[in-house]
Amino acid sequence: MPGYSEKVMDHFANPRNVGEIEDADGVGSVGNPVCGDMMTFNIKVDGDRLTDVKFKTFGCGAAIACSSMVSEMAKGKTLEEAKKITNADVAAELEGLPKNKMHCSNLGADALHQAIEDYEAKAKEG
Amino acid sequence: MRDVYFDYGAATPVRPGVVEAMLPYLKEQFGNPLSLHRYGDGPRQAVEDAREKVAQLIGARGNEIYFTASGSEANNMAVKGVALMNEKKGKHLVVSAVEHLSVINAAQTMEKMGFEVTRVPVDKYGLVDPGDVENALRDDTTLVSIMHANSEVGTIQPIAEIGRVVKAKSKAYLHTDAVATAGNLPVDVKELGVGLLSLAGNQFYGPKGAGALYVKRATRIMPLIDGGVQEAGRRAGTENVPAIVGLGVAAELAASEMEQRRAHVLPLRDRLIERLTGEIDHLYLTGHATKRLPGHVSVVVEYIEGEAMLLLLNMQGIAASSGSTCTSRALKASHVLTAMGFDPGLANGSLLLTLGSGNSAEDVDYLMEVFPPIVDRLRQMSPLYKAD
Numbered sequence: 001m002p003g004y005s006e007k008v009m010d011h012f013a014n015p016r017n018v019g020e021i022e023d024a025d026g027v028g029s030v031g032n033p034v035c036g037d038m039m040t041f042n043i044k045v046d047g048d049r050l051t052d053v054k055f056k057t058f059g060c061g062a063a064i065a066c067s068s069m070v071s072e073m074a075k076g077k078t079l080e081e082a083k084k085i086t087n088a089d090v091a092a093e094l095e096g097l098p099k100n101k102m103h104c105s106n107l108g109a110d111a112l113h114q115a116i117e118d119y120e121a122k123a124k125e126g
Numbered sequence: 127m128r129d130v131y132f133d134y135g136a137a138t139p140v141r142p143g144v145v146e147a148m149l150p151y152l153k154e155q156f157g158n159p160l161s162l163h164r165y166g167d168g169p170r171q172a173v174e175d176a177r178e179k180v181a182q183l184i185g186a187r188g189n190e191i192y193f194t195a196s197g198s199e200a201n202n203m204a205v206k207g208v209a210l211m212n213e214k215k216g217k218h219l220v221v222s223a224v225e226h227l228s229v230i231n232a233a234q235t236m237e238k239m240g241f242e243v244t245r246v247p248v249d250k251y252g253l254v255d256p257g258d259v260e261n262a263l264r265d266d267t268t269l270v271s272i273m274h275a276n277s278e279v280g281t282i283q284p285i286a287e288i289g290r291v292v293k294a295k296s297k298a299y300l301h302t303d304a305v306a307t308a309g310n311l312p313v314d315v316k317e318l319g320v321g322l323l324s325l326a327g328n329q330f331y332g333p334k335g336a337g338a339l340y341v342k343r344a345t346r347i348m349p350l351i352d353g354g355v356q357e358a359g360r361r362a363g364t365e366n367v368p369a370i371v372g373l374g375v376a377a378e379l380a381a382s383e384m385e386q387r388r389a390h391v392l393p394l395r396d397r398l399i400e401r402l403t404g405e406i407d408h409l410y411l412t413g414h415a416t417k418r419l420p421g422h423v424s425v426v427v428e429y430i431e432g433e434a435m436l437l438l439l440n441m442q443g444i445a446a447s448s449g450s451t452c453t454s455r456a457l458k459a460s461h462v463l464t465a466m467g468f469d470p471g472l473a474n475g476s477l478l479l480t481l482g483s484g485n486s487a488e489d490v491d492y493l494m495e496v497f498p499p500i501v502d503r504l505r506q507m508s509p510l511y512k513a514d
Binding site for chain 1: 434
C-alpha cells in the first residue's frame with residue numbers, strides 16, 4: 001500500500017487493545033462515519049495512571065494503526081503524560097504517515113484526550 | 127493463499143498479441159509518422175490502420191477518430207473543445223451528476239470561465255431519466271455529456287433514448303464517455319445517436335496511454351492541444367505510435383471476441399453478487415441490478431471502511447478497489463454514491479470488484495472464503511457495529 005511503513009501495517013494488521021471497557025472511567029469519541037474516520041477510546045484510571053485503554057475505530061489503515069499506537073503509548077502512563085501525547089508523537093512512533101493521513105494521528109490523540117477529560121469531569125462531580 | 131485480480135476496471139493486462147504488435151514500433155520502426163523519408167512510412171501506415179480498427183469497433187469512420195493519451199483527455203477535449211468552439215451559439219452545458227471526474231471537473235472549469243452547467247440528477251440506481259435531460263435543454267445548450275456506463279457502480283445509461291431527445295429538442299452535440307463500455311459491450315455511434323464518444327485501450331486489454339475521441343464529421347470542436355498538424359490539426363503532438371498500434375489491435379480483438387468475453391464474466395459477476403448479498407448481512411449492491419456492466423460488482427458494507435477492507439484483501443492475495451473517502455485521494459466521499467442518495471457513512475464502506483478474462487469460479491469462491499471473516503474482523507473493531 002502506498003506510503004504505509006512496516007510499523008503502520010503491523011499496527012493495522014495486529015491492532016493492540018481493541019475493544020470496550022464496560023465500566024470505563026472515561027470515554028472519548030471523535031470523528032464520524034461521514035468523514036470516513038471515527039474513533040472511540042475507553043479508559044480505566046487508578047490513582048493517576050491509565051491502567052487500561054481500549055479503542056474501537058471505523059476507518060482506514062492509518063486510522064486503525066493510529067488508534068492502536070495511541071492505546072499502546074497511553075497504557076500505563078500517568079494522566080499528565082498521556083495528555084502530552086501529540087499527533088506528531090504518534091506519527092513518529094509509527095515511523096511516519098503519508099501526508100494525507102496525518103489527520104488520523106490527530107484524531108487518535110484527540111480521542112484519548114477526550115476520554116481523559118471525560119474522566120476528569122466525572123471525577124470532579126464526585 | 128490465491129492470487130486474484132478483481133480490478134479490471136482500473137487496468138487490464140495487455141494481451142500478448144497486442145504487445146507483439148507494439149514492439150516493432152519501439153524498436154526498428156521508431157520513425158515519426160510525419161517524416162517524409164522511409165522511416166516515416168511504416169509508423170504512418172500503422173497509425174492509420176489502428177484508426178480504422180478503432181473506428182470499426184464503434185461503427186464510425188476512420189477520419190472521425192482522434193487519438194489521445196487517455197480517456198480523460200478525450201473527455202476534456204470533448205467538453206472544452208465543443209463548449210469553446212460553439213460559444214457564440216450558447217454557453218450552457220448539460221452533464222449528469224455521476225460523470226467521471228474528468229467530465230465533472232472539465233465542466234466546472236468551464237463554469238469558472240463563464241459557462242452555465244446543469245447537472246442532471248440520477249435515481250438511487252444511478253440511472254439518468256431522459257425526461258430530466260429534456261427538461262434541462264435550453265436554446266443556448268451546446269453540449270450534453272452523459273456517460274454510457276458508470277465505472278463506480280456499473281449502471282448503463284439509456285444513451286439511445288437520450289440521443290433521440292437531444293436530437294429532437296435541441297441543436298446541442300451529444301457526447302458520451304464510453305470508457306467503461308467500448309471494447310466490453312457493443313457500442314455503435316449511430317445506434318447511440320452520439321456526435322462524440324470517448325474510449326480508452328487500458329479497459330480492454332490494450333496498453334495505457336491509448337485513448338481516442340470519436341468526433342462525427344462536421345462537428346465544430348476546438349483543439350485542446352495546439353501545435354502541429356497531427357490528427358488533422360485537432361490534437362497536436364508526435365503520435366504515440368506503439369500505444370496507438372496496441373489500441374488498434376486490442377480494438378480488433380475486442381470486436382471479434384466480444385460475445386465470448388461477456389459470456390465469460392457475466393455468470394461470475396452474478397454469482398459474486400448473489401453470494402455477497404446472500405451471505406453477508408448489512409451489505410448492499412450499488413447500481414442497477416441488470417442494466418449493469420457485465421463484469422462489475424459494487425457493494426457498500428455497513429459499519430466498516432473501504433481502504434481497510436482493501437488492505438486486508440490485499441494481504442490475502444486479492445486485488446480490489448473502493449470508492450471510499452480514504453481511498454479517493456481527494457478525501458471526499460464518492461460523488462456518484464452521494465448523487466444516488468447514499469448516506470455518506472455507508473458510502474465509505476464501498477467495495478468495487480471488476481472481473482475480466484483471467485477470473486474463474488474458483489476466484490469467486492476464494493473471495494467468499496476470505497471476505498466474510500474480514501468483514502467480521504473490521505466490524506468487531508468498529509464503534510458503529512452492534513452484533514445483532
